Amino acid sequence: MLFDSHAHLNSERYDADDLENIVAAIEKSDLSYVMDIGYDLASSVAAIEHAKKYPWCFAAVGCHPHDAKTMDETALTMFRGLAKKSKVKAIGEIGLDYFYEHSERDVQQYWFRRQVQLALALDMPIVIHDRDANDDVMRILKEEGVFSKARNERLGDAKLLMHCFSGSKELAHQYVKLGATISVAGPITYKNARKTIEVVQEIPIEHLVIETDAPYLTPEPFRGKRNQPDFVEYTARKIAEIKELTYEEAAEITCNNAKKFFSID
């Protein structure tokens, strides 16, 4: 039992043959669920198609900060329509990326805010991408009322997922206190992962989920190769080691956390 809470089966880096092989690998593995995450309109549509086709697949729709410059009002209206399709469980990935800065910062912030507002209007979970933009992400989420008592009460918690968390344990604590969920990916298996290992040590396991971010961020022992969802097993094994659980326990707990987060029965 494993849940890859963040993958891009919709990525252009997979052609039809790749996808066929990856689907076969998923179906042979311990994976029970994969969340296919949109990063623009086309990839969000593709994620919905995958969710239709595969019983273990669910979708999130949204525009990544890299692609914020492609956004306009028409696109936002289209995302609103896509968000209502069956098996779409979240808005994401949305956020800010000041490391690559493929879109101007003010453009990123504007469309991040608008998509947060969309998620709030639809009462949907939000999947966040935050790279080198900790303060602005937190500020915008607070300004938009993501952590409001009313939303928390309606949805059970903040329904905010920090994808591939790379911040400090102090920041992780802040998010957990606000009711958010922390997701860790393959880099926790790398030699220099001390900071993220500390995060996992510190936060209660109820607030933790795991992901691949495939085709990126391949865990050890496959680092250097292209990533795929069934490799989430290696992240689960690392979580088990850090939290002093068996692999089966770590897999089951993080799977149940993700199911609860995305409201999947």
Ligand code: NI
């Ligand atoms: Ni991603």
